[in-house]
Amino acid sequence: MGMAGGAAATVMGNTLTVLLLLTHFLSAGNGLRFSRKAVSLKMLGQILPCGAPSFLIEGAAGIITFSFNHQLLRYIGRGGVVIYSVIANCALVCMSLFNGVSQAAQPVLAANYGAKLYGRVYAVRRMGVLTVLAFGVLLASTAYWMPQVLIGLFVEPDAALLAEGVPVLRTYFPAFVPMGLNLFFSTYFQSVVRPVPSLTVTVLRGIALPLLFVLALPAVFGGQAIWLAVPLTELATLVAGLVLLRRVRLA
Numbered sequence: 001m002g003m004a005g006g007a008a009a010t011v012m013g014n015t016l017t018v019l020l021l022l023t024h025f026l027s028a029g030n031g032l033r034f035s036r037k038a039v040s041l042k043m044l045g046q047i048l049p050c051g052a053p054s055f056l057i058e059g060a061a062g063i064i065t066f067s068f069n070h071q072l073l074r075y076i077g078r079g080g081v082v083i084y085s086v087i088a089n090c091a092l093v094c095m096s097l098f099n100g101v102s103q104a105a106q107p108v109l110a111a112n113y114g115a116k117l118y119g120r121v122y123a124v125r126r127m128g129v130l131t132v133l134a135f136g137v138l139l140a141s142t143a144y145w146m147p148q149v150l151i152g153l154f155v156e157p158d159a160a161l162l163a164e165g166v167p168v169l170r171t172y173f174p175a176f177v178p179m180g181l182n183l184f185f186s187t188y189f190q191s192v193v194r195p196v197p198s199l200t201v202t203v204l205r206g207i208a209l210p211l212l213f214v215l216a217l218p219a220v221f222g223g224q225a226i227w228l229a230v231p232l233t234e235l236a237t238l239v240a241g242l243v244l245l246r247r248v249r250l251a
Contacts, residue, residue, distance in 0.1 A: 064210050067211060097139075101128055113191060143172070192248070
């Protein structure tokens with residue numbers, strides 16, 4: 001169905017997801033009810049800084065995608081945009097896995113932090129780190145096991161596209177290892193009410209470093225260097241995240 005099919009799939013996917021989630025309100029286990037109570041400005045002030053990183057992630061995605069496409073057209077051409085579309089779709093699946101782990105851990109982390117059960121917080125953090133690390137290694141490995149299959153999932157590749165796309169996937173996909181850790185660390189900092197470290201990680205990987213690398217690398221090292229923008233972004237952010245993690249003390 002071409003572009004129309006892609007648009008229809010997007011609308012249907014989001015609509016079905018919302019309808020599926022709404023069934024919770026009809027279940028016997030639902031504990032959520034609408035309330036007429038006034039909004040607490042004090043509580044709102046506590047919620048907004050903690051939620052800012054998640055908001056920023058969603059808002060920055062469009063800016064980064066536009067910047068990548070613009071630079072790809074400038075330095076590589078339409079073939080680069082096609083390859084990036086494959087990578088972007090794969091990245092959506094990968095980020096869904098990472099966000100799934102993070103969102104599953106978030107309420108457990110937050111509840112135990114609020115109860116001052118810091119041993120449990122550290123235990124859940126360790127489980128989350130190991131899980132996203134395992135996912136990241138597995139996903140990165142697919143670029144070496146089956147790059148042609150990944151490309152074929154989204155486009156009908158010819159020999160030229162495969163020759164160009166396979167090395168690109170093998171350059172880009174290692175970024176999924178630090179990416180999973182960065183997403184989990186951002187959620188962890190939110191869960192233990194450390195909005196500044198969470199926002200720092202999010203700004204670094206969501207806006208600041210991607211824009212810096214996507215503009216600077218091809219200008220200095222040539223068009224193919226653009227594919228290193230995300231791997232370098234995630235790696236640099238991971239270093240910053242580990243430094244912040246060492247500085248955060250729960251008690």
